[in-house]
């Protein structure tokens with residue numbers, strides 16, 4: 001039976017019930033709803049609404065209910081209740097009779113759902129934080145294993161300058177560290193409790209809302225009842241933090257898909273995260289990474305969904321807001337799955353050092369070094385840039401790398417070039433010169449890794 005039948009003489013249509021009910025989605029808030037209900041029972045007991053015995057009976061029945069149904073969501077859904085709040089209340093009434101009907105005194109489903117969802121966000125957010133840290137650890141381990149493996153660095157997907165694999169891995173560590181701090185920030189901001197705000201105007205009972213907030217593990221109570229029941233910023237922030245993080249995961253996936261391609265062949269992915277083709281026996285497809293890249297799109301979709309749902313809602317609660325949960329749940333599920341999968345992929349990545357090095361040696365990735373050499377001999381950089389461009393054109397025509405051009409040929413472009421140019425053109429020298437904070441010199445990458453590991 002619905003919680004609100006008194007005012008109605010007619011029945012809901014079947015279609016309306018299907019359309020309106022949120023239990024098939026919000027059954028996931030069972031634990032939070034019961035936790036909130038226990039805290040509310042205690043709060044209204046303090047306010048003189050219930051006796052200690054009544055409170056005791058209610059909290060015990062709530063605990064029993066949780067134990068009975070928490071592992072059988074299908075049983076919850078089969079109850080046909082309108083939402084998780086109606087489910088818990090009606091089960092409570094079935095257990096303790098009329099006493100169960102007292103629990104909702106001074107409470108509304110509006111402050112109830114806002115509280116349940118924030119409790120869920122806190123719990124799930126903490127889980128996501130631990131997964132982000134795992135991916136970061138996986139990248140640090142990979143950086144350590146492959147610290148000095150050389151590969152081409154790209155801009156415009158054109159070979160630009162050589163970098164080390166460790167440097168590549170630490171680039172993503174920076175991104176995931178920002179994701180971690182963004183999520184921590186969102187969790188701090190959502191750490192306020194809406195319970196006791198009633199339907200919109202505040203509850204009429206003498207509840208100590210700060211004590212209630214503390215009993216639920218919140219840092220404090222929310223300060224404005226209209227805002228409290230209609231605020232879904234935390235849903236938007238988590239979807240937004242997830243979107244940014246999924247963008248990072250997707251870029252990392254894309255890099256590795258390319259590195260793993262037949263054309264690049266810089267890395268090999270482990271068998272446990274790749275699949276074969278039903279037709280082509282030679283294939284080993286990077287499905288895990290492609291799905292990470294693909295799921296980013298669906299997470300962005302949910303962010304757009306909730307932003308659009310909220311944009312024109314008048315204060316305070318509107319049923320539109322019931323649409324917040326499906327997207328949020330899917331976002332947090334997808335994000336957590338992708339982080340787990342990324343950690344597993346990183347564990348098994350093997351770098352094909354010879355191929356990666358050979359690729360770094362091709363494509364004139366040392367052209368900047370030749371320009372810097374000319375600058376060192378007194379030529380202005382812009383002129384050196386032009387001269388080296390001509391040398392590269394020559395080398396391309398001959399199908400040779402810069403270091404294979406004889407000294408006379410080089411001198412034909414700039415007579416200040418001497419025999420000492422050749423060591424400057426080596427990969428080792430390209431790397432070693434970038435021994436500057438944030439640079440790819442092995443020494444710098446080692447220092448960066450050590451600093452991250454010490455954190």
Ligand code: ARG
Pocket residue numbers: 022026083109110113317319321322323
């Ligand atoms: N199922 C609802 C939701 O998720 C609960 C709040 C309903 N409140 C109301 N006044 N109808 O938003």
